[in-house]
Amino acid sequence: MMIQPFDDTYFMKRAFQEAEMAFEKGEIPVGAVIVIDNKIIARGHNLTQTLNDVTAHAEMQAITAAANFLGGKYLQNCTLYVTLEPCQMCAGALYWSQISHIVYGARDLDRGCINLKTKLHPKTTIRGGVMEDEASELLKRFFIQRRNLN
Amino acid sequence: MMIQPFDDTYFMKRAFQEAEMAFEKGEIPVGAVIVIDNKIIARGHNLTQTLNDVTAHAEMQAITAAANFLGGKYLQNCTLYVTLEPCQMCAGALYWSQISHIVYGARDLDRGCINLKTKLHPKTTIRGGVMEDEASELLKRFFIQRRNLN
Numbered sequence: 001m002m003i004q005p006f007d008d009t010y011f012m013k014r015a016f017q018e019a020e021m022a023f024e025k026g027e028i029p030v031g032a033v034i035v036i037d038n039k040i041i042a043r044g045h046n047l048t049q050t051l052n053d054v055t056a057h058a059e060m061q062a063i064t065a066a067a068n069f070l071g072g073k074y075l076q077n078c079t080l081y082v083t084l085e086p087c088q089m090c091a092g093a094l095y096w097s098q099i100s101h102i103v104y105g106a107r108d109l110d111r112g113c114i115n116l117k118t119k120l121h122p123k124t125t126i127r128g129g130v131m132e133d134e135a136s137e138l139l140k141r142f143f144i145q146r147r148n149l150n
Numbered sequence: 151m152m153i154q155p156f157d158d159t160y161f162m163k164r165a166f167q168e169a170e171m172a173f174e175k176g177e178i179p180v181g182a183v184i185v186i187d188n189k190i191i192a193r194g195h196n197l198t199q200t201l202n203d204v205t206a207h208a209e210m211q212a213i214t215a216a217a218n219f220l221g222g223k224y225l226q227n228c229t230l231y232v233t234l235e236p237c238q239m240c241a242g243a244l245y246w247s248q249i250s251h252i253v254y255g256a257r258d259l260d261r262g263c264i265n266l267k268t269k270l271h272p273k274t275t276i277r278g279g280v281m282e283d284e285a286s287e288l289l290k291r292f293f294i295q296r297r298n299l300n
Binding site: 048052053054055060063064067068071072073074087088089090091092093095096097116117118119 | 198199202203204205210213214217218221222223224237238239240241242243245246247266267268269
């Protein structure tokens with residue numbers, strides 16, 4: 001059997017490292033990486049509190065950084081790994097980016113793009129549930145800590 | 151009869167000035183301003199080509215600038231004037247911002263938030279058709295010019 005070091009779990013763990021960085025800053029812990037040909041070309045973590053900016057979601061920063069790296073705004077052949085299901089804003093940005101694949105961890109039933117039926121680009125596939133339990137656990141840990149601090 | 155200098159047309163014309171700036175840069179001409187208490191606190195125009203970034207819509211930049219001006223990320227009591235109906239991404243960002251009012255010019259039947267049913271914040275009102283003909287005309291002029299250049 002071939003060993004495949006670069007699988008979904010490998011890249012989702014890198015997204016988790018970003019989420020942990022958000023956690024340490026007191027941000028809702030969501031992290032993302034964008035990958036092309038098994039190489040991470042962009043990273044991002046939620047910075048909405050730090051930057052006082054509702055648009056500063058992990059995915060938005062990763063999209064901007066990936067386009068910057070590629071020198072073009074379309075993210076064809078790229079895969080986004082993100083620890084939480086994208087919201088309408090991020091899914092809307094991903095629509096414009098024409099990204100090839102979206103892989104997410106925890107589901108967001110109330111504010112995620114699946115239940116809110118945000119339109120994705122016809123060239124984009126989306127799949128959730130990769131390290132879902134760990135992603136939910138991290139979010140729960142954050143909200144419990146925040147409640148205890150208030 | 152009281153003269154009211156600061157009406158929807160007044161502020162939409164300011165959004166148009168932004169759209170014209172986008173036009174001159176070869177960008178799809180969309181402009182936006184954000185207003186609180188009859189004062190413009192933020193401006194933006196589409197820069198997706200210039201910045202190589204699908205997230206650089208007029209509204210996104212205005213949202214970030216307004217939050218920066220206010221020192222907080224929520225845009226309560228603010229009104230966004232934008233020459234084109236917001237897309238899913240921008241409407242999704244406006245959802246997070248809890249902005250009070252959205253006023254737009256031209257409709258975008260295919261990619262706008264109305265037909266795509268993007269969820270807005272319950273505190274937000276949205277109204278279109280302000281200077282709609284002028285906004286459509288500007289967009290048409292841009293696409294005709296671009297076709298002739300190619």
